Amino acid sequence: MSDWINVAVDAMGGDNAPEEVVKGAVNAVLESKRIRVFLTGREDAIQKELEKYTFPAEQVEIVNAAEVIETAEPPVAAIRAKKDSSIVKGMKLVKDGSCDAFVSAGSTGAVLVGGQVLVGRIKGIERPPLAPVIPTTKGASLLIDCGANVDARPSHLVQFAKMGSIYMEYVMGVKNPRVAIVNIGAEEEKGNALVKETFPLLKACGDINFIGSIEARDIPEGGADVIVCEAFVGNVILKMYEGVGGTLIQVVKQGMMTSLRSKIGALLVKPALKETLKAFDLEQYGGAPLLGLNGLVVKTHGSSKAVEVKNSILQCIAFKEQKINEKIKEQIGQKAEA
Amino acid sequence: MSDWINVAVDAMGGDNAPEEVVKGAVNAVLESKRIRVFLTGREDAIQKELEKYTFPAEQVEIVNAAEVIETAEPPVAAIRAKKDSSIVKGMKLVKDGSCDAFVSAGSTGAVLVGGQVLVGRIKGIERPPLAPVIPTTKGASLLIDCGANVDARPSHLVQFAKMGSIYMEYVMGVKNPRVAIVNIGAEEEKGNALVKETFPLLKACGDINFIGSIEARDIPEGGADVIVCEAFVGNVILKMYEGVGGTLIQVVKQGMMTSLRSKIGALLVKPALKETLKAFDLEQYGGAPLLGLNGLVVKTHGSSKAVEVKNSILQCIAFKEQKINEKIKEQIGQKAEA
Numbered sequence: 001m002s003d004w005i006n007v008a009v010d011a012m013g014g015d016n017a018p019e020e021v022v023k024g025a026v027n028a029v030l031e032s033k034r035i036r037v038f039l040t041g042r043e044d045a046i047q048k049e050l051e052k053y054t055f056p057a058e059q060v061e062i063v064n065a066a067e068v069i070e071t072a073e074p075p076v077a078a079i080r081a082k083k084d085s086s087i088v089k090g091m092k093l094v095k096d097g098s099c100d101a102f103v104s105a106g107s108t109g110a111v112l113v114g115g116q117v118l119v120g121r122i123k124g125i126e127r128p129p130l131a132p133v134i135p136t137t138k139g140a141s142l143l144i145d146c147g148a149n150v151d152a153r154p155s156h157l158v159q160f161a162k163m164g165s166i167y168m169e170y171v172m173g174v175k176n177p178r179v180a181i182v183n184i185g186a187e188e189e190k191g192n193a194l195v196k197e198t199f200p201l202l203k204a205c206g207d208i209n210f211i212g213s214i215e216a217r218d219i220p221e222g223g224a225d226v227i228v229c230e231a232f233v234g235n236v237i238l239k240m241y242e243g244v245g246g247t248l249i250q251v252v253k254q255g256m257m258t259s260l261r262s263k264i265g266a267l268l269v270k271p272a273l274k275e276t277l278k279a280f281d282l283e284q285y286g287g288a289p290l291l292g293l294n295g296l297v298v299k300t301h302g303s304s305k306a307v308e309v310k311n312s313i314l315q316c317i318a319f320k321e322q323k324i325n326e327k328i329k330e331q332i333g334q335k336a337e338a
Numbered sequence: 339m340s341d342w343i344n345v346a347v348d349a350m351g352g353d354n355a356p357e358e359v360v361k362g363a364v365n366a367v368l369e370s371k372r373i374r375v376f377l378t379g380r381e382d383a384i385q386k387e388l389e390k391y392t393f394p395a396e397q398v399e400i401v402n403a404a405e406v407i408e409t410a411e412p413p414v415a416a417i418r419a420k421k422d423s424s425i426v427k428g429m430k431l432v433k434d435g436s437c438d439a440f441v442s443a444g445s446t447g448a449v450l451v452g453g454q455v456l457v458g459r460i461k462g463i464e465r466p467p468l469a470p471v472i473p474t475t476k477g478a479s480l481l482i483d484c485g486a487n488v489d490a491r492p493s494h495l496v497q498f499a500k501m502g503s504i505y506m507e508y509v510m511g512v513k514n515p516r517v518a519i520v521n522i523g524a525e526e527e528k529g530n531a532l533v534k535e536t537f538p539l540l541k542a543c544g545d546i547n548f549i550g551s552i553e554a555r556d557i558p559e560g561g562a563d564v565i566v567c568e569a570f571v572g573n574v575i576l577k578m579y580e581g582v583g584g585t586l587i588q589v590v591k592q593g594m595m596t597s598l599r600s601k602i603g604a605l606l607v608k609p610a611l612k613e614t615l616k617a618f619d620l621e622q623y624g625g626a627p628l629l630g631l632n633g634l635v636v637k638t639h640g641s642s643k644a645v646e647v648k649n650s651i652l653q654c655i656a657f658k659e660q661k662i663n664e665k666i667k668e669q670i671g672q673k674a675e676a
Contacts, residue, residue, distance in 0.1 A: 072525075074527075136585075137585055137588070137589065147522060150522070150529070150530035150531075151530045151531050182574065184485060184488070184569075184570055184573040184574070184577075187410075189412075191488070191570075192488040192489045192569075192570045193488075193489050195570075215577050216573070216574040216575075216577035216578045216581060217577035217578070217580050217581035217584075218581065219578070219581055220581045220582050220584075220585035220586075221581070221585055231522070231530075232522055232529075232530045232533075232571065233570065233571060233574055235522040235554070236520065236522070236554040236571055236574055236575060236578075237554075237574060237578060239522075239553050239554035239555035240554045240555070240557070240574075240575060240578035240579070240582060241578070241582055242555045243554060243555035243556060243557055243558045243559070244558050244578060244579055244582040244583055244586075245582055245586060246555075246558075247474075247475055247558035247559055248558075248582070248583060248586050248587070248618065249586070250475070251475065251614055251615065251617075251618055252590060252611060252614070252615070254614060255607070255610050255611040255613065255614030255615065256607050256610060256611065258610045258613070258614065259610050261606050261609075261610070262606060262607045262609070262610035262611070264603075264606055265602075265603040265604065265605065265606025265607035265608075265610075266603065266606075266607055267603065268599050268600060268602055268603025268604075268606065269593070269594050269600045269603035269604055269607060270603075271599075271600070272593050272594060272596040272597055272599070272600035272603075273590060273593040273594065273600070275593065275596070276589055276590070276592060276593030276596065277589065277590070277593065279589075280586065280589055
């Protein structure tokens with residue numbers, strides 16, 4: 001029984017809760033015999049959703065929480081006030097060791113604050129970064145930090161680089177991952193004050209494969225495996241991925257509908273196109289881990305459907321099996337403490 | 339004769355110089371009887387290119403410059419040392435009033451430094467921003483600043499907002515342009531230190547139509563007409579536009595080539611698609627103006643072809659006719675001085 005990977009799941013978080021969250025959780029336990037989910041939220045609502053499915057009862061539990069933290073609420077106040085919310089209860093299950101991980105599609109702010117305040121940082125880790133896996137033409141890269149710590153300092157970015165490197169190597173299976181810092185030119189002397197100060201520190205790290213600067217233009221082509229940046233910049237990169245991608249696909253679709261000739265063509269290319277573009281779907285990898293905490297916290301998109309929730313839950317297996325947090329503790333936390 | 343719009347053009351700048359630059363300059367004078375170009379660079383090389391075309395002789399002049407500033411050269415040192423370079427000579431033509439504008443596809447750093455040092459800022463303007471026009475599904479937006487001033491201060495961003503507003507209204511013809519600041523959330527309390535400090539200042543500006551924050555995701559859909567940001571962030575936005583756009587189009591093309599069925603479809607959709615995607619081409623609007631200088635300096639892509647050079651030259655007409663610099667002086671420069 002100690003072999004279970006216990007994952008608390010915020011059944012009330014996101015635009016499609018509880019339907020899609022519960023469905024995703026059920027699909028996760030059907031896919032892996034090792035996962036046990038703890039659905040936090042309103043018992044009656046969760047129960048009603050669960051009745052739609054058949055699954056091994058021992059793999060699904062409900063943890064009642066009467067309150068919900070809304071996206072618009074100020075995160076710090078909400079985490080403090082709503083002790084009986086699905087987010088606070090889920091975080092506490094990780095804190096007290098009952099669960100290995102917590103997955104939420106709810107308020108990003110509340111998840112970030114809750115992660116720091118309730119789950120707590122690994123000793124020596126200065127700031128926990130939010131690190132989504134993004135698709136590239138070469139496979140996938142880790143974007144770290146993409147929204148947790150604006151106005152970060154150079155020492156934070158160095159820890160991001162190391163944590164990201166461990167994650168890509170042991171969870172995503174990329175050997176000796178290439179680490180780069182986002183910059184506005186390829187040369188070492190380019191950049192803003194933060195990048196100029198961080199660059200030599202990364203260069204001096206013996207334990208990562210630092211390849212220098214990466215321009216944003218080279219990210220979609222997989223120019224690096226771990227893309228280090230301050231949270232404001234990371235957030236802009238992620239949102240541009242979504243925005244330019246979504247808009248262009250819409251423009252392509254419209255273009256195909258402009259004439260009879262192109263409409264017939266569209267019917268013929270559609271299946272092939274769908275397959276290729278799937279590889280470029282931001283949601284295929286599940287949510288973004290918040291790294292450096294005493295446990296794993298995964299933030300999935302607010303608009304997550306069942307498949308993303310399922311993938312977010314399943315990524316907790318590799319995270320636990322590969323002992324990511326133990327590696328972070330040994331390689332970064334203890335050094336920082338020493 | 340005083341009615342001429344005199345444009346100095348760096349005939350040696352960019353990957354396709356002098357061929358494409360000279361071709362673009364010739365096409366510009368063929369398209370507008372009001373333009374006179376001064377091609378700066380190696381006389382023999384320019385002469386050789388000019389011999390390929392027929393054009394009114396009074397509209398094209400060569401200004402010999404023996405040196406070329408390479409992209410890799412440190413900008414400040416290059417501007418100082420290479421007095422006989424195509425960039426320095428072109429800038430000086432603007433400085434001494436012989437020309438209204440200078441267009442270059444050469445070293446961005448040298449153009450930015452030269453603009454400040456040789457052409458000089460309008461009195462009261464703290465920092466001249468680089469402001470490309472980017473395509474959106476609604477038409478076009480101005481991205482300001484996109485690379486000239488990293489680590490800018492709030493007062494700089496306020497001036498960017500005002501200059502950008504004037505440019506979009508009078509050069510691009512957008513009535514009462516919507517001004518927004520790039521942020522990582524829509525709410526006023528979101529953001530990094532710079533954005534939090536700048537937001538209330540923009541809100542207090544009576545002379546611009548400030549609509550609040552814009553998330554990067556909403557830029558391609560034309561969520562604002564003037565997109566204000568610090569240069570590092572602006573550069574990342576521009577490069578993501580290029581990177582995601584280029585990669586996705588490549589992925590779409592590959593997708594269409596995966597089966598016989600899709601290949602036939604591709605032939606049918608190609609003409610329509612080409613037309614639609616043209617509207618999304620970053621290069622259609624010509625280069626990016628460097629605003630707030632005593633004259634106009636336009637930086638075009640290093641990879642510019644003749645059409646972008648031509649468009650960059652032609653945008654100087656509206657800039658002069660609409661008296662953009664006079665408006666900047668009156669509405670921003672004098673206030674800042676007072």
